Amino acid sequence: MNRNPSRPLSPHLSIWRWGPHMLVSILHRVTGVGLATLGAVALIWWLMAAASGPDSYATFLHWATGWFGILVGIGLSWAFFQHMLSGLRHFVMDIGAGYELSRNKFWANMTLVGSVLLTALLWAWILWGMRG
Amino acid sequence: METMETMETMETPLAQVRGLGSAREGAHHWWTERLTSVSTLLLFIWFAVSLLRLPGLDYRTVNEWLQGPLAAVPMLLLIVSTFWHLKLGMQVVIEDYVHEEGSKFLSILLLNFATVAGAAFALFAVLKIALGGGPHA
Numbered sequence: 001m002n003r004n005p006s007r008p009l010s011p012h013l014s015i016w017r018w019g020p021h022m023l024v025s026i027l028h029r030v031t032g033v034g035l036a037t038l039g040a041v042a043l044i045w046w047l048m049a050a051a052s053g054p055d056s057y058a059t060f061l062h063w064a065t066g067w068f069g070i071l072v073g074i075g076l077s078w079a080f081f082q083h084m085l086s087g088l089r090h091f092v093m094d095i096g097a098g099y100e101l102s103r104n105k106f107w108a109n110m111t112l113v114g115s116v117l118l119t120a121l122l123w124a125w126i127l128w129g130m131r132g
Numbered sequence: 133m134e135t136m137e138t139m140e141t142m143e144t145p146l147a148q149v150r151g152l153g154s155a156r157e158g159a160h161h162w163w164t165e166r167l168t169s170v171s172t173l174l175l176f177i178w179f180a181v182s183l184l185r186l187p188g189l190d191y192r193t194v195n196e197w198l199q200g201p202l203a204a205v206p207m208l209l210l211i212v213s214t215f216w217h218l219k220l221g222m223q224v225v226i227e228d229y230v231h232e233e234g235s236k237f238l239s240i241l242l243l244n245f246a247t248v249a250g251a252a253f254a255l256f257a258v259l260k261i262a263l264g265g266g267p268h269a
């Protein structure tokens with residue numbers, strides 16, 4: 001890079017306060033990367049197992065329904081919901097809306113609450129089904 | 133007029149814009165990322181609703197489900213949309229953290245190989261089920 005170091009930087013870089021919008025922004029990246037790596041591998045494994053025959057599929061199910069698989073599944077579904085909700089928030093902000101401070105924080109918080117709620121609902125439903 | 137101001141620099145026009153990024157690719161990347169976000173969202177809603185409506189996720193049920201064109205085709209689209217979206221997304225992440233030109237080039241090369249290979253395996257699996265004529269055993 002050939003940035004001239006004697007030119008001034010943006011003057012407000014050091015003035016900020018921690019807030020939910022920052023957490024949500026960081027989480028969007030973390031969940032995106034998690035889904036792109038672990039999530040993609042899980043999807044490929046599931047499809048390849050289904051295409052390869054009953055034995056491969058049994059191996060997949062053995063892992064997916066063990067405690068480790070369930071843990072990963074809960075993590076991935078939460079990551080998906082968090083990423084999805086904050087992605088929807090991105091769309092609103094892309095059209096230039098929702099920057100007013102209190103509204104911005106409110107919706108940032110809502111993505112956090114919403115992703116936990118959706119994850120809880122989904123897994124209540126799944127574990128209920130696995131019981132019977 | 134103030135055009136004199138631009139004359140005061142000794143830098144060539146090229147030197148002045150070096151390091152500022154490309155003027156051609158950025159907007160297209162941004163737009164495609166949005167486009168694939170929306171298509172990925174719609175396809176995952178379809179996917180979630182379909183899975184929740186299946187009686188179970190056992191081998192036979194999943195195979196029979198993916199044999200129908202109304203499951204196989206959206207599933208193929210979901211794979212293309214998701215892998216495209218994640219390739220564009222991961223490229224931005226790499227560009228934010230890897231600054232050395234050589235490692236950046238290599239990381240993005242590997243990212244491209246990995247996404248294309250991953251998508252190919254997933255697409256192959258769906259096509260094999262859809263065109264393979266029934267679950268085995």
Ligand code: HEM
Nearest residue numbers: 029032033035036084087088090169172173218221222224
């Ligand atoms: C459910 C629908 C989804 C929506 C609405 C969505 C939305 C978005 C948006 C708007 C961005 C751009 C963010 C920015 O410019 O800073 C983005 C980035 C990204 N997405 Fe998604 N996405 C979705 C699903 C997925 C899935 C399933 C994956 C992975 C398998 C994924 C992986 C990524 C990655 C890796 C990034 C880059 C993150 C970053 O730059 O910080 N997304 N997503």
